[in-house]
Each structure stands twice: as structure tokens, then as C-alpha cells.
Amino acid sequence: MSLQQAEQINDSDDDVPRLSANTLAALQDFYQEQSQAQDQNCVGEDWQLSQFWYDNQTAETLAKEAIKASNNGSIACLSCPTLYRKLVELNPDNVQYIIFEYDKRFEIYGDDFIFYDYNEPMKFPSSVGKNSFDVVVADPPFLTEECLTKTACSIRYLTKDKIILCTGLKMQTLAERLLNLNVCQFRPKHANKLGNEFGSFTNYETTFLN
Template sequence: MDADDITLPADTLKILNEFLEEKAKREREELERIDKKSNADIMFEEDWQLSQFWYSESTKEALGKLVSKLLDEQENETNVNNYRIALLSCPSLYTTVKQVHNNVKIFEFDKRFSAYGDDFVFYDFNNAEEIGYLQEYKESFDLIIADPPFLSEECITKISKIISNLQKPTTKIVFCSGAVVESWLTNCLQLKKCSFEPTHERNLGNEFVSYANFQLDNYLS
């Protein structure tokens, strides 16, 4: 049977179309309100085609707590103000982190998030091998939190290369992803599996875990 011959039952198709129409309507309304709202207040729907799955409130709260504790460790206010955070492919965390600390960049392929203004950096992990890619951000960040969109060796390897370019020697890294990526990840970055398990608003079939190059669990206890 050709793909063109495959059709959904009428009731299923009706539900799907209603969902997509409602999703598009909410996003249009949200974009119309952007000019009236602060960056931290903007909300977007997940785009499943981009493998986007938003964090649960408990996960956002936990990682917001991490940011607060790391800032508390800074020696003075100047260090706090200069502390730079990069969020790679985890846009649902932006609002939480932005409320804790102002100096944050959101690296995203989805250009809807350009609504966050100067905090937005368009990036495509497929360009990781290009010479000088994201060179303007080389060794710029003190904390990097990443959640790659795909659980594939290619994706993990390329995002790891980007992280290696963005990090300083002292940068703390949190990598949220599936348990299946552990062998690929440890080959690319010096990270260890942690007890903290990120969760999402929707129940996903894969087991999700966290990896870090510091004692992440101690900050979340």
C-alpha cells in the first residue's frame, strides 16, 4: 500500500484537525500579545516535529534552584552579574532561569523563540563541524544546560562539540537526555550520570536522566 493510500478514520482525523487548529490559534494569539508582555512571560506550544517536549513544573523548579545556589556561590556581585548561562534546546526552562538570573542565552533552532530578543541565539547542531561555528560565544558560559532534541549518536556527538566550544575550563554542565545516550556522551564530554531524573509535562516512553561534570545531586537535595 502506498503512503498516499493511507487514511485515518474520520473521527480520528476530526480530532487531529481540531487539535492542530486550536494549537495554531493559541500560538497566533500569543504572538499578538508579545509586544504587551515581558520576555519571561511568553509561552509557546511544543512542536513535536522538532522533538520538543516541555519540562514539568518540578523539573523547572529543581533547575531554577540549581541556578540560585550556583549564583550564591559567587564571591561578589560583580561575579554574579557576569555569570553567564546557556540553555541549549531546552526552551521551556528559559522563563524559570530568567526569573532567577538575567544573563542567559537560549540557543534554539526554532525561530519562534526569537521573541526573546537578544537572549535568543539561532543554532543548528548539524553545523557543529563548521570551522568557527558560534565562535563569538567561544568559552563564554559559566553554566550550560543542554537537552538535545534527538536520542541519536550523531546528535549527541555534535551538541557535545558545541558545548566544548562554549564552555570555559570551570564551566558546570548539566546534560538532560535519555539513558540510552550514556555511552556516546561519556565518549564526548567528561560527564557522569546523576540521580536527578528530569520529567516532562507529557509522559514519554524513554527513560530520561541527567549527566553533569559536578555533584549536581548535592545542589538539588
């Protein structure tokens, strides 16, 4: 039954049980939440922005690793909205997660969304202080030295300590030099198969990536 149908019942025959104002309000909230959830799940890849969504297994593995590493703390999702969506789905207790993303379609996530442009790697709102996050998970949109170098500046600013980086394996030497990261056994995969081979890199001993 839709909200419109519920309202029609209230407006019809007096013999039909009427819904209270509180019940109608609760129904309205429910349908708005359902609509918003559908909108979130329908945000498709924009290849012009070099967006390639993780497959479900990759998103779940990264989410579990980030939750474990955060120790009920905070997680920054830097240019990896698929991971954020998986965190929302898993809804871990006592864990805060924020999406930093250039694509403003993700403003649908409300206060969890912070606009981020890797070309301005130190431009954050005043509410985001230095070393604000227990874990930063980053997936730079382009496999270039410039993009990773600028993203690394953001990562160093945001993280208290732990870093998870997903990028092409060809960036391994640069990731080691910029952020002192080690390559893990886990290989991220994407819903649409990509030609480049991707890897995961961290600066700590992981639970799910090795």
C-alpha cells in the same frame, strides 16, 4: 482598564481627570510587556522538531542548579527553552542567560535568542566567543549518537567548565565518553509523558541533582 479605554477617557468629557502623556506611555509599555509575556507562554511543543517541554518541577530544579553553579555568572540554554523560561520567571540577580535554539519562534526573547542548529555545531555569531559561559545546560533534541556527538562539540566550545546534560539514559555511555559526565540521581520529567527514561548528567558535584 485597557490602553484603548485609557485613551477614550482622555478624549471624553473635560470634567474627567486626564492622563498625562507620561502615564499613557507607561501604560502602553505595560500592555506591550503583558502581551509579549502571553506570547512567550503560548509557544507550544512542535513534535516534528522533537520538542517536549519539562514539567514545572523539572524546570525549576534545573534552573536552581544552573543558577547555583553559575555563581552569578552566565548560563547557556542549549535546546532547552523550558529552562530558559523558568530562568526568566525566577529572574536571578546578576546572572546572564541565553537561549540557543533552532525554532525561530523563540526570537520573541529578543537579544537573548541565538539561532542554533546542532548540525552546524561550531556555527555561532562572532559575539559568542569560546568558553563564554560558566554553565552550559543542554538537552539534545534527538536520542541519537550523531545528535549528541555534534551537540557535545558545541558544549565544549561554549562552556568554561560546568556542564549539565539532560538526555535519555540510554545515552549514558556516550555522554561519559564524549564529555566525561556522570549520571545524577535527578530524573527530568516532561509535561507530556514520554516513553523513554531520561537522566541528568554533570561534570561537577551538584547541589540539587543528587
